[in-house]
Amino acid sequence: MKISTKGRYGLTIMMELATKFGEGPTSLKSIAEKHQLSEHYLEQLVAPLRNAGLVKSIRGAYGGYILSKSPEDISSGDVIRVLEGPISPVDFTEEDDPAKRQLWIRIRDGIAQVLDSTTLHDLISYKDEGSQNDSYMFYI
Template sequence: MKISTKGRYGLTIMMELASRFGEGPTSLKSIAEKNGLSEHYLEQLIAPLRNAGLVKSIRGAYGGYVLSREPKEITAGDIIRVLEGPISVVDFAEEDDPAKRDLWKRIRDSIANVIDSTTLHDLINYHELGTSDNYMFYI
C-alpha cells in the first residue's frame, strides 16, 4: 500500500488543526501557505474529513476549520481511512497460498496497529520535539 498525496496532505491539514486546537478556526489558505501546498487541493481533502466528523467548518470573516474532537482522540488511521480507503497491501481473494495470505494479513494488521495507535497529539509532539527518541514503530 502506498499512501497518496491525499493521505499525506490530509495528515498535514489535521496536524495543523491539532497544533492550533483551542485557538479558534484555521483557514485552509494559511495551512496551504505555511506548507507550500495548493489551497484548491486542500479544499478537496477537507470535505471528506468534515463529512466523517473529524473537522467542523466555521463560517464568517474569521472562519475556517477546527477539529471536532481533541487531538488525543483522533488517530492517523481515522484520517488515512477516510482519504485513502481501507488498509490493504494486496487483494486477499487473489491469493491461493495460505502462507502468503497469512503474511499479507499480518503486514496489513501491523500497519493498522501503528496508524490506529498514533494520535494527532502524538504526531504534533513528535513534530515539535524533532526527535524520534520517543517512538519506535514496528511494521
C-alpha cells in the same frame, strides 16, 4: 501500501488543526501557504474529513476549520482510512496461497496497529531524538 498525497496532505491539515486546537478556526489558505500546497486541493481533502466528522467548518470572515474532537482522540488511522480507504497492502482473495494470505494479513494488521495507535497529539508532540536541537553544546 503506498500513501498518496491525499493521505499525506490530509495528515498535514489535521496536524495544523491539532496544533491550533482550542484557539479557534484555521483557514485552509494559511495551511496551504505555510506548506506551499494548493488551497484548492486542500479544499477537496477537507470535505471527506468534514463528512466523516473529524473536522467542523466555521463560516464567516474569520472562519475556517477546527477539529471536532481533541487531538488525543483522533488517530492517524482515522484520517488515512477516510482519505485512502481500507488499509491493505494488496487485494487478496480466498484463492490465494494460505501462507501468502497470512503474510498479507499480518502486514495489514501491523500497519493498522501503528496508524491506530498514533494520535494527532503524538504527531504534533513528536521530537526527533537524533535532532541537533537536543544535542549537547560543547565550548572550548
